[in-house]
Amino acid sequence: MRLLVIEDDATLRESLAAKLTDGGFAVEQAGDGREGLYFALEYPIDLAIVDIGLPEMSGLDIIRQAREKGKTYPILILTARDRWEDKVDGLDAGADDYVVKPFHVEEVTARVNALLRRSGGWASSVLTAGPVALDMSRQELTVNETALELTSFEYKIIEYLMVRAGQVISKTELTERLYDQDFERDSNVIEVFIGRLRKKIDPDNTLKPIETLRGRGYRFALERGPSG
Amino acid sequence: MSSLSTRLLISVSVLLMFFFGVTIVVLDTAFRSAGEQAQADILDGHLMAILAAAEATDAGVLEMPPDLHEPRFGSIGSGLYAEMRDDQGELIWRSRSALGTEIPEGTQPRSGVRLFLNESLLDGTPVLTLSLAVQWELPNGELRPFVFKVVESLESFHAQVAQFRRQLFGWFAAVALIMLLSISVLLRRQLRPLRRIENEIGEIEQGKRTSLSGQFPTELTGVARNMNLLIDSERARSDRYRVTLDNLAHSLKTPLAAMRALLNQGKSESFADRFNEQIDRMDEIVRYQLRKPASSQANKLGLSLVDVEQEVRRLIDGLNKVYHDKGPAIETDIDAAMRFRGDSGDFLEIAGNLLDNACKWCRGTVRVSIHPSSGGKSDGGMILVVADDGPGIPAEAADALLQRGTRLDESTPGHGIGLAIVKEIAESYGGKLEINQSELGGAEFRVTIPVSWRAS
Numbered sequence: 106m107r108l109l110v111i112e113d114d115a116t117l118r119e120s121l122a123a124k125l126t127d128g129g130f131a132v133e134q135a136g137d138g139r140e141g142l143y144f145a146l147e148y149p150i151d152l153a154i155v156d157i158g159l160p161e162m163s164g165l166d167i168i169r170q171a172r173e174k175g176k177t178y179p180i181l182i183l184t185a186r187d188r189w190e191d192k193v194d195g196l197d198a199g200a201d202d203y204v205v206k207p208f209h210v211e212e213v214t215a216r217v218n219a220l221l222r223r224s225g226g227w228a229s230s231v232l233t234a235g236p237v238a239l240d241m242s243r244q245e246l247t248v249n250e251t252a253l254e255l256t257s258f259e260y261k262i263i264e265y266l267m268v269r270a271g272q273v274i275s276k277t278e279l280t281e282r283l284y285d286q287d288f289e290r291d292s293n294v295i296e297v298f299i300g301r302l303r304k305k306i307d308p309d310n311t312l313k314p315i316e317t318l319r320g321r322g323y324r325f326a327l328e329r330g331p332s333g
Numbered sequence: 334m335s336s337l338s339t340r341l342l343i344s345v346s347v348l349l350m351f352f353f354g355v356t357i358v359v360l361d362t363a364f365r366s367a368g369e370q371a372q373a374d375i376l377d378g379h380l381m382a383i384l385a386a387a388e389a390t391d392a393g394v395l396e397m398p399p400d401l402h403e404p405r406f407g408s409i410g411s412g413l414y415a416e417m418r419d420d421q422g423e424l425i426w427r428s429r430s431a432l433g434t435e436i437p438e439g440t441q442p443r444s445g446v447r448l449f450l451n452e453s454l455l456d457g458t459p460v461l462t463l464s465l466a467v468q469w470e471l472p473n474g475e476l477r478p479f480v481f482k483v484v485e486s487l488e489s490f491h492a493q494v495a496q497f498r499r500q501l502f503g504w505f506a507a508v509a510l511i512m513l514l515s516i517s518v519l520l521r522r523q524l525r526p527l528r529r530i531e532n533e534i535g536e537i538e539q540g541k542r543t544s545l546s547g548q549f550p551t552e553l554t555g556v557a558r559n560m561n562l563l564i565d566s567e568r569a570r571s572d573r574y575r576v577t578l579d580n581l582a583h584s585l586k587t588p589l590a591a592m593r594a595l596l597n598q599g600k601s602e603s604f605a606d607r608f609n610e611q612i613d614r615m616d617e618i619v620r621y622q623l624r625k626p627a628s629s630q631a632n633k634l635g636l637s638l639v640d641v642e643q644e645v646r647r648l649i650d651g652l653n654k655v656y657h658d659k660g661p662a663i664e665t666d667i668d669a670a671m672r673f674r675g676d677s678g679d680f681l682e683i684a685g686n687l688l689d690n691a692c693k694w695c696r697g698t699v700r701v702s703i704h705p706s707s708g709g710k711s712d713g714g715m716i717l718v719v720a721d722d723g724p725g726i727p728a729e730a731a732d733a734l735l736q737r738g739t740r741l742d743e744s745t746p747g748h749g750i751g752l753a754i755v756k757e758i759a760e761s762y763g764g765k766l767e768i769n770q771s772e773l774g775g776a777e778f779r780v781t782i783p784v785s786w787r788a789s
Contacts, residue, residue, distance in 0.1 A: 187623055189686065190678040193648055196650065202654065
């Protein structure tokens with residue numbers, strides 16, 4: 106998943122980005138409002154983290170413009186202002202949740218995961234579909250309660266597909282949202298990773314968790330569990 | 334024209350000039366017309382006397398006695414003259430006084446009519462003339478017309494009028510001057526309290542005095558009292574700031590000391606956790622200070638009427654996003670006409686903290702109701718009740734919760750900061766926060782704010 110972090114304090118932004126990258130996200134960073142707005146409108150992103158007090162342009166304006174331009178990805182605001190007045194203004198502008206500074210980075214990643222789940226229609230932090238369960242906070246995939254050994258890229262793919270269970274995801278979308286920098290990477294690599302995932306999750310080829318739709322992309326095909 | 338007394342003096346001068354001008358014109362006119370009337374009466378009297386003195390002779394003419402009743406007719410150039418002519422205009426008789434004076438012939442009056450005329454003698458002296466034509470019955474029974482004319486010089490009358498005017502102007506000018514002088518003296522005396530207020534304020538600025546003395550005329554006691562209130566609230570505010578800053582600085586010192594101690598200990602396994610704990614504590618302290626009520630910072634003047642329904646809607650929309658996963662049902666019962674008189678940020682702080690708590694603890698239902706505190710009138714007072722169906726709060730714990738956070742050092746970080754803020758804001762509006770058992774089974778928080786309150 107590709108995240109956008111707009112925060113003018115470099116230390117905070119970089120440590121947040123580092124933590125999120127560790128958490129398996131591709132992260133874009135913007136240090137001021139104007140740059141942030143450009144990223145927010147032009148880049149393929151799954152979630153934006155926006156500081157309210159930014160140079161050049163206020164975070165609230167960025168959120169409003171993104172929403173006006175039809176961007177529906179979840180937005181998490183960071184604010185130093187703790188009064189309800191400010192929180193309500195942010196949520197009113199189109200944000201989905203807030204974190205008040207100073208925060209623990211873990212809290213931000215938890216909120217990010219929750220918002221991403223929520224945007225895929227999941228209510229619980231553990232995504233279950235049949236015998237498959239994905240714990241986003243622990244970055245762990247289990248099948249019949251047995252944890253699987255996944256590379257970080259394999260995890261990114263299954264997370265992206267499972268959060269959007271039922272939707273068709275194109276190879277382009279996967280490469281765009283999952284690679285950190287260059288979009289030029291060969292999309293055949295995706296096929297290789299999908300093949301490995303299938304083998305790991307479904308060695309007997311009975312579950313068929315990931316469907317291939319020729320010319321369109323992939324779909325996580327298992328029925329969502331009771332919590333989803 | 335910045336000075337009050339200059340303005341007043343100028344206005345009074347203009348008024349005086351107007352009134353005195355009108356008075357002078359009226360008096361002058363009255364004096365003149367009365368004088369003229371008297372003059373005419375006197376002339377008429379002289380004419381009647383001459384008529385009485387005239388005697389018809391057998392020759393068919395009228396004769397006048399050498400000495401008339403009025404000595405002025407006998408002295409030359411006395412200013413009072415008389416003559417008699419026949420109907421042809423031929424002079425028959427002329428008083429001795431008219432010797433060397435040419436009396437204008439004037440207009441022939443009709444028979445039996447008195448004709449008054451303002452004329453002038455050849456030398457330009459203005460005169461008033463009275464002519465009368467009479468039919469005189471001669472001893473032979475014949476009727477003959479004669480014209481009598483009496484002439485009086487107006488010089489002395491004009492001199493009188495001029496004298497009268499001079500006196501009039503003189504007196505009125507004197508009166509006006511005295512009035513203006515006395516008004517300006519009075520003004521200085523009457524405006525002295527204003528100057529005293531100014532001086533006293535100057536003394537307050539210099540620190541020689543703490544408030545205005547309060548001994549002022551009725552019109553100024555209000556000003557002085559309000560000024561004292563302002564000074565008091567200003568002083569109270571700066572005191573409060575000092576106490577707040579003092580509290581803040583001291584309460585930050587403890588965690589700072591703890592952090593230094595941790596650093597000196599060197600990095601242990603729990604170092605990061607314990608360090609974080611102190612940072613959290615400092616954060617809570619700063620947070621609490623930042624969220625304190627706006628009402629105690631501003632006074633009553635800066636407040637407006639808050640549309641509570643609209644604000645609560647915004648709040649609920651926001652909370653629905655934040656508590657999306659839990660999805661509590663938030664029921665509202667809000668009087669649409671309800672307005673809260675105060676700061677909208679303070680209102681949001683009260684409602685936001687209570688609703689956030691309720692959403693956090695509820696099982697599925699939160700209920701918020703807001704009504705005017707004074708029987709249906711939306712005049713600024715408010716009763717706000719937030720109830721939930723969560724585990725509730727036992728009475729003893731509720732008391733402890735309400736006690737907490739009254740002083741910064743005593744508040745436990747991370748717990749009840751929201752409630753402490755709600756309580757503090759409610760109290761700054763002269764209201765209160767109560768915690769009860771709700772009908773839904775959980776806790777019920779009730780904030781009551783009275784209609785009229787004074788910013789503390």
